[in-house]
Amino acid sequence: MIRVFVYGSLLSGLHNHGALRDSVCIKKDEIAKGFLMFDIGNIPACIHTGKSWDVIMGEVYEVNKETFNRLDRLEGFPSFYDRIEYKMLEKPVWIYIHRKISQIVPLVASGDWREYYTQKQEAR
16 A cells, blocks of 8 residues: 555545545644645645745545556646655655746645635635
8 A cells, every 4th residue: 555645635525535535544634844835726736845844734545556546647747746755654655746836826834725725715
């Protein structure tokens, strides 16, 4: 099995979570250090900073190869998003990161997409 850390539209209850339908959630409300999150529309984009004070919130899932390939397609890997290995819960997980934030977009300072997205939807 392959472990994946999700932090945006793949979170439980959000619009792309169905892509994880055959997967097991290992941990909710997990923190990944060394990442900044940006709002690029209806999805977030994270970049790897390596700075421990930059954090994002998410969930860790155990996925099979078929689901991992489905996530690669959904995330536009390797052209739109890249992915890196990151140690979490004593094992490596994959985290999808944006190749490059090339425009001025809002920072999600809390690193919590669910909270940010909910507030964004309520403000409409």
